[in-house]
Amino acid sequence: MSRFRHAQSARDAHILTLRVIVAVLLLLCGGMWWGWKSAPQDLTIHNPPDLRSGSTRKWWEVPPSSVYSFAFYIWQQLNRWPANGEVDYKRNLHSYSAYLTPQCQVSLENDYTARQRRQELKGRVRGMYEIPGRGLRKDAVTILDRDHWVVTLDLAIDEHYAGTPVRDVYVRYPLRVVRADVDPERNPWGLQLDCLADTPQRLSVPRGDTGDDPTGNADSTEE
Template sequence: MSRFRNKVDAQQAHIFSLRLAVVILALLCAGLWYGWRSAPTDLTVHVPPDLRSGSTRKWWDIPSENVYAFALYIFGQLNRWPSDGEQDYRRAIYGLQSYLTPACKAFLDGDYEYRKAAGELRQRVRGVYEILGRGYSEDPELRVKQLDRDSWLVKLDLNADEYYAAEPVKRVVVRYPLRVVRFDLDPERNKWGLALDCYQGTPQKISLPGGEP
């Protein structure tokens, strides 16, 4: 009788261990399913523009060339007023808001109101463009300096031209220190995964050899 009881107890213990294994496997499968469901469907990989020598990078790393190109493009579009700054500047801020941090957007809105009140926008035509020979450089002190994993300091040397009623009113050469940050919030609206965080210091007028640009 004792032998049969021991056999029944052993079978019940084995059944319990099997049930426990099934529960553990079910929990493991649920965890794997959740990880699969929460994984991103798209992954942005930043590739440097010059691939003649090949490139091996970590997926989250952003080449300084791409950061510089982003800053130059977005800042240039913000300062492109083709017909009337009062309309064009506001339209540019609104159209590029997906590429601006909330703090930068608030700063530019305030800048717009200030310039409008000072009469610096109405019928103004403005554009900025890169100085020939002052483009991207691998020297971090000149163009792109990585502040930490998710932010960069970009220095743009640009010509800034403004016209009022076809008459030139401003032509200066300025170094703009801009802060760029990682901004992977909405890939549908911002394919770069970057955002302009406005200025990392005060823009400075610079002089070029030969005087006028």
């Protein structure tokens, strides 16, 4: 009888131990689930274009290649008017507002108003693209400090009105870029465009020139 009671007590103790283990596992699973749920879904990692030789950098450093790519992409999209500049330009200013500093937003809105007053937008189609061979280069990004850069873009501009070409020029844009980790949801780059750092210059580039010489003949312009 005593052996039976000891066996029953041992069984009950074992069941209690298993229940405790199950409870602990449930708590661990709950903790892991919460950690997984609260982990960020997106991480911004700036990698240099060529990783064959590896890369080591401080976490807060943004490589020039990322700054250049950001400036070119945002500026190109702002100046992409696929159907009607009067509508497209205004829509772009709203769509890409998270990528612009407040001062730049006001400056571009004033530019929109001035162009609209001069009737330069209605029915106008515009596109920008890099001049072949004049993309990212050593002097394309000037590092002012950890959080500020000046990016030099050599771009070709095509504009049409009612299907007729009205402008085909090459222009150099010096653009300011600043660090702004203020809204990762709308701006995963953590950078903002601060508009022009200097007056744009019109370039004279021979047709078929794809060299790396960034100068050509430069004249002031108000493009």
